[in-house]
Amino acid sequence: MPILSPLQQQIVDLDFNSKLFVSGPAGTGKTTAGVERMRHLLAQGVPGESILMLTPQRSLQEPYLDLLYSPERRAGGEVTPATIGGLARRMCDLFWPLAGEAAGFANPTQPPVFLTLETAQYYMAHLVRPLLDEGYFESVTIDRNRLYSQIIDNLNKAAVIGFKHTEIGSKLDLSYFGDPAQRRVYQDAQECANRFRQYCLEHNLLDFSLQLEVFADTLWKQDIVKDYLVRNYRHLIYDNVEEDGPRAHDIVREWSADFQSALLLYDENAGFRYFLGADVYTGLQLREVCNEQIQLQESFVMSEGVAELSEGLVDAILPTFEGKTKEEREENSSPLAIVQARYYPELLDAVVAEINSLISNSLISPSEIVILAPYLSDALRFSITHRLEAKNIPWRSHRPSRSLNEEPASHALITLAAIAHPHWSITPPKFDVAYALMQSIDGLDLVRAQLLTDIVYRQRDLQLSTFDQIKPDVQERITFSVGNRYSTLRNWIEEYRASNVLPLDHFFRKMFGEALSQAGFGYHRNFDSVRVAASLVESVKKFRLALESDLRGLQDLGGLGREYIQMLQDGVIAASYLEGWQNEDKDAVLVAPAHTFLMMNRPVTVQFWLDAGSSGWYERLAQPLTHPYVLSREWGEGRQWTDADDVQYSKEALARLVSGLLHRCRERVYLGISELGESGFEGRGDLLRAFQKVYR
Numbered sequence: 001m002p003i004l005s006p007l008q009q010q011i012v013d014l015d016f017n018s019k020l021f022v023s024g025p026a027g028t029g030k031t032t033a034g035v036e037r038m039r040h041l042l043a044q045g046v047p048g049e050s051i052l053m054l055t056p057q058r059s060l061q062e063p064y065l066d067l068l069y070s071p072e073r074r075a076g077g078e079v080t081p082a083t084i085g086g087l088a089r090r091m092c093d094l095f096w097p098l099a100g101e102a103a104g105f106a107n108p109t110q111p112p113v114f115l116t117l118e119t120a121q122y123y124m125a126h127l128v129r130p131l132l133d134e135g136y137f138e139s140v141t142i143d144r145n146r147l148y149s150q151i152i153d154n155l156n157k158a159a160v161i162g163f164k165h166t167e168i169g170s171k172l173d174l175s176y177f178g179d180p181a182q183r184r185v186y187q188d189a190q191e192c193a194n195r196f197r198q199y200c201l202e203h204n205l206l207d208f209s210l211q212l213e214v215f216a217d218t219l220w221k222q223d224i225v226k227d228y229l230v231r232n233y234r235h236l237i238y239d240n241v242e243e244d245g246p247r248a249h250d251i252v253r254e255w256s257a258d259f260q261s262a263l264l265l266y267d268e269n270a271g272f273r274y275f276l277g278a279d280v281y282t283g284l285q286l287r288e289v290c291n292e293q294i295q296l297q298e299s300f301v302m303s304e305g306v307a308e309l310s311e312g313l314v315d316a317i318l319p320t321f322e323g324k325t326k327e328e329r330e331e332n333s334s335p336l337a338i339v340q341a342r343y344y345p346e347l348l349d350a351v352v353a354e355i356n357s358l359i360s361n362s363l364i365s366p367s368e369i370v371i372l373a374p375y376l377s378d379a380l381r382f383s384i385t386h387r388l389e390a391k392n393i394p395w396r397s398h399r400p401s402r403s404l405n406e407e408p409a410s411h412a413l414i415t416l417a418a419i420a421h422p423h424w425s426i427t428p429p430k431f432d433v434a435y436a437l438m439q440s441i442d443g444l445d446l447v448r449a450q451l452l453t454d455i456v457y458r459q460r461d462l463q464l465s466t467f468d469q470i471k472p473d474v475q476e477r478i479t480f481s482v483g484n485r486y487s488t489l490r491n492w493i494e495e496y497r498a499s500n501v502l503p504l505d506h507f508f509r510k511m512f513g514e515a516l517s518q519a520g521f522g523y524h525r526n527f528d529s530v531r532v533a534a535s536l537v538e539s540v541k542k543f544r545l546a547l548e549s550d551l552r553g554l555q556d557l558g559g560l561g562r563e564y565i566q567m568l569q570d571g572v573i574a575a576s577y578l579e580g581w582q583n584e585d586k587d588a589v590l591v592a593p594a595h596t597f598l599m600m601n602r603p604v605t606v607q608f609w610l611d612a613g614s615s616g617w618y619e620r621l622a623q624p625l626t627h628p629y630v631l632s633r634e635w636g637e638g639r640q641w642t643d644a645d646d647v648q649y650s651k652e653a654l655a656r657l658v659s660g661l662l663h664r665c666r667e668r669v670y671l672g673i674s675e676l677g678e679s680g681f682e683g684r685g686d687l688l689r690a691f692q693k694v695y696r
Contacts, residue, residue, distance in 0.1 A: 001036070007296055008033040011263065012040050014292075016235075019262040021287035024296030026663035027603060030265040032300075034239050035063050037263055041235060042074060049077035052233040054252070056243040056273060058083060060601055064237075080233070084248035085208055088215035089114055091229075092206060095219055102222075103214045106202045113205050117152070118539055119546040120207040121572045124148040127199055128192050136188045139181045140624050145403070145571035150625035151192050152207065157631040159209035160245035160277035162216070165193055168631070175630040177640045182624070189625045205546075216247055220254075229255070236262040240601070241286060242270045245277040246633050249286055256289040264290060269659045272598045275620075275628040282633065301603040301666055305335035309669070309694070310662035316690040317655040336695075337670045339608070345383065347674040351608050352387040354670060355589060358606065359393060366394050368605035370590040372597055372661070374616030378406070380678055384591055394588035396528050398596055405568035409529035410536040412439035412522075413508055414565055420493045420511075421501065422462040424562040433457050439529070440522045441485045448478050452486065464490045485520050504561030505540035508533070540564055594657060603664045610672040612691065613683020618654035620646075654686055 004012065011033040014020050022030055042048060055061050061081045068079055082090075092099050092112060100108030115123070125148050128136070137147060158165040169190030173183050200210055219225045236259045238252060256262055264286055271280040287293055299307060339354060341347040351371065358364045371384060376399050388395045404410040415436035418426040428436075430453050438449035455474065456465045467475065467483040467490075475483060492515045502510065512533055516523040523529050543564050590597065590604075594617070620628070629649055630641055662669065671691060677683040 001039075002032055004033070004036065005029065005298065007294055008036070011294060012036045014261065014263065016044075016046075016261050018292055019256065019259065019264075019290040020292045020294060021264045021266065021290035022294045022296065023266040023268055023284075023287070025268050025299065026270065026601070026660060027299040027301030028296035029298075029300050030267070030296060031063050031239055031601070034237050034263060034265050035067050038064060038079065038237055039067055039073070042076065042079075046235060047077045048079045049232065050234040051079045052236050053079055053081045054087075054236065054238040055081075055083060056240055056245075056248070056278065057599060058086075059599060060240050060243075064239075084244065084251065085212060088211045089206075091215050091219050091225060092211050094228075095222075095225055098222060098224070099214050099219050100204070102218045103210075104201055105204055107204050110204055113203070113546050114211065115205055115207040115546055116539070116542045117149075117208070118567070118572050119543055120152050121145065121148045122543070122547075122567050123199065123205065124152060124192070124196055125567075125570065125572075127195050131188075131192065136192070137185060140185055142622075142624065143571055147625065148572075150623055151189055151196070152209075153623075154189060154626050154631065155193055155197070155207070155209040157277050157626070157628075159212040159216075160247055161279075161631060161633055162247045162250065165197055165209070165213075166190070168193055171631060172627060174638045175627065175635070175641045177642060185624060212247060216251060220251060230258040234260040236264075238263070239265045240270075241266045241283040242280045243267075243273045243278045243599075244283060246279045246282040249279065249282040253286060253289055256286075262290065269656060269663075271656065272595055272660060274632075274653075277628075277632070279633060299663065302663060303335060303667055306662055306665050306667065306669070309335050310659055312694040313658050313662070313690050314655045316693040317651055317658065317686065335665075335668050336691075337668060338673060339670050340673045342675045344611075344674045344676060344678050347610070347672050348383050348387055351610070351670070351672055352384070352391060352393070355388070355608070356391045356393060364605050365587060366589045367587045368666075369608070370592065370597055370604045370606075371608045371610065372592065372594045373610040374594060374614050376591065376593045377678070380610075381591060388589060388591075395591055396531075396586075396588045397591040398600075399593065400596060403568065403571050404532070404536050404539060405571065407532045408435070408439055409523070409526070409532040412436035413511070413516075413533060413536060414568065416440065416489075416493070416511065417504065417507060417561065418565065419462050419464065420496050420507070421561065422497070424565070426562065426565060427459055427462065430454065430457060430459060437486065437489075438522075440489060440516055441482055442520050442522055442524070443479070443485075444482050448482065452478055452482075456486075456490075464493065466490065481520075489515055489521075503540075503544055504564055505537050505544060507561070508537050508540065512537075543567075594661060598657070598660045598664070601664075603666060605666045606668050606670065607661060607665045608670045608672060609661075611677050611683065612671050612673050613677055613685050613688040615683075615685045617657065617685060617687045618650045620650070620653075651686070654690075658687070658690070 008029050011020065011022055014037065022033065024030055038051065038053065041051060053061065053064050064081060067073060068081070093114070096112055097108070100112070125144070128148060128151070132144070140147065154168045155165055158168055163171070169186045172186045172189075176182055176186070197210070199205070200207060206214070236252075241249070241264050266283060266287070271278050302310070339347065339350045341350055355369055358369065359366055373380060376397070381397055381399075385395050385397065405414065411432070412435065415428045415432045418424060418428050419433070431450070434446065434449040434453040437452060438444050438446050444452075451474070455470055456467070458465070467487050470478070492511065496507070496511075512523065515521060518524060523533060544560050547560055547563070627641065629635060629645070673688070675682060
């Protein structure tokens with residue numbers, strides 16, 4: 001058990017009939033106190049099944065789950081870890097006979113089908129693709145998968161914030177000031193959202209937005225549902241309140257009177273999920289339902305130097321208060337180190353050399369180091385991880401919402417699946433097969449993988465010939481150890497092709513368990529690949545369960561596998577899978593986008609910030625079909641979005657990001673600066689200017 005401060009102990013010892021609102025910056029021990037509060041409740045005999053533990057995102061539950069799954073906890077009922085979305089799904093499933101008819105579903109006597117982000121995009125594509133051929137979104141130049149996801153994002157925001165989905169287009173239109181052609185785009189987006197919602201109601205499909213709307217607008221208002229929840233859950237622990245949406249806050253506000261005790265934890269200067277509808281203002285208003293409030297200020301993470309750096313940077317970005325003078329800051333050892341180079345590859349070399357020095361000198365463990373960038377492209381990820389591997393430094397990475405088809409580990413599995421199912425008529429190109437063999441077989445580099453593929457792979461009939469048929473001199477070049485592993489994999493595929501076809505997720509499990517996870521194969525010790533493979537299996541399983549009742553002309557479950565792979569090849573954005581946030585190989589350097597690291601909500605000793613001159617640290621992504629600030633409760637009805645708003649909100653986003661990162665840094669930040677950035681241009685972004693202002 002951790003040593004607690006007096007204020008933390010006060011939170012833990014909260015009376016069983018009190019409601020407490022705890023606020024403070026990241027790193028002040030709020031979550032630690034929340035975990036110990038849960039331990040205290042269970043130790044005092046409170047039934048676990050009467051405790052509801054809410055977070056906005058499942059990844060934020062990990063500290064609590066570590067306690068619940070630890071061998072030291074007492075036997076008893078299970079605490080319910082949930083998000084508002086997860087709770088809505090459970091209630092829709094449990095009370096479907098009540099919800100189906102009241103919410104206007106066409107077949108309320110038939111069971112519901114719950115959609116993930118991926119399956120929702122699949123159905124959205126099914127509906128929107130014909131409209132694109134009719135001229136919808138003619139002026140929009142983005143990938144189709146991004147177009148589908150932005151329409152779904154609009155529906156989700158309507159549900160999370162609490163307005164009718166039929167008002168999406170008008171809200172965006174009223175706020176727009178510019179080219180009149182854009183107004184047609186909003187009309188098209190509204191039409192697509194309406195058609196998708198109608199299709200869902202006709203076929204008993206519930207995406208996230210419809211699950212939340214049915215729960216909040218229909219089930220929550222039913223006495224039988226509310227009585228069920230009130231009777232089952234008597235104690236609430238709600239962490240990271242500020243990252244949840246207004247609709248979740250509304251439900252908790254109304255529900256709060258029925259809880260015997262409640263602990264609400266609010267992170268100041270946060271709200272990093274604003275692009276998903278997070279609302280810090282409605283979250284802060286929940287303090288009104290609590291009879292006690294505590295504010296934590298003392299950081300258990302930041303050194304004094306890092307704290308002063310955070311204060312100075314935020315003041316440089318948003319000059320709203322007087323920061324300390326340069327002379328006052330110089331009294332402490334600098335928490336900032338500069339890693340500088342002319343070209344970007346040289347910068348990466350210098351960063352990895354510094355990491356190697358820190359680890360080699362036993363100053364720090366790999367798990368206490370994180371490499372951050374505004375975006376983590378394939379090229380940047382490969383460049384960093386290749387350098388780390390060359391120094392034998394363990395690493396792991398996470399890029400949520402990235403298509404599974406773009407991950408090398410899953411792309412290799414998909415390629416092998418296409419070869420094992422020739423009746424799908426999906427013909428992988430030779431390079432994909434070579435890359436799949438390189439990913440799957442230990443000791444096989446890309447040059448020999450391409451040589452092997454050119455010899456054994458017959459693209460026309462999807463056949464792999466035997467290694468024995470290769471000329472002896474070429475066999476020696478490829479090596480017999482690689483040849484034996486290739487033969488094992490080929491024989492496995494041939495045996496499968498001679499057997500009955502399995503559902504695709506079963507196929508992946510079988511191939512992974514019987515071949516690819518064995519010694520000598522690429523997934524044996526590569527935990528990052530294992531994590532991606534686990535996410536792929538879960539994705540396929542949910543896709544199959546969603547479409548089994550709606551085959552739409554597919555001949556069998558094998559046809560679902562073909563349909564899934566074609567969906568991935570269209571670039572569908574991946575849903576969030578818990579395996580991506582949890583990693584067994586935790587003693588490794590983390591390589592991640594900055595916002596992803598923030599949502600992991602864990603401190604580290606050293607942070608490396610790459611491409612400090614990039615505008616990607618604060619600029620919004622181009623989203624022509626949606627707008628995270630306009631589609632919020634704080635945005636005035638009919639108020640137009642101007643360039644001044646764009647500048648102000650960008651500054652606020654940058655200040656929030658910088659503060660959040662530094663509040664999760666114990667000792668030092670290494671700022672990576674190159675004269676020419678990753679894209680080959682000189683960067684002079686606001687983040688770099690803020691650092692220059694602080695240390696001028």
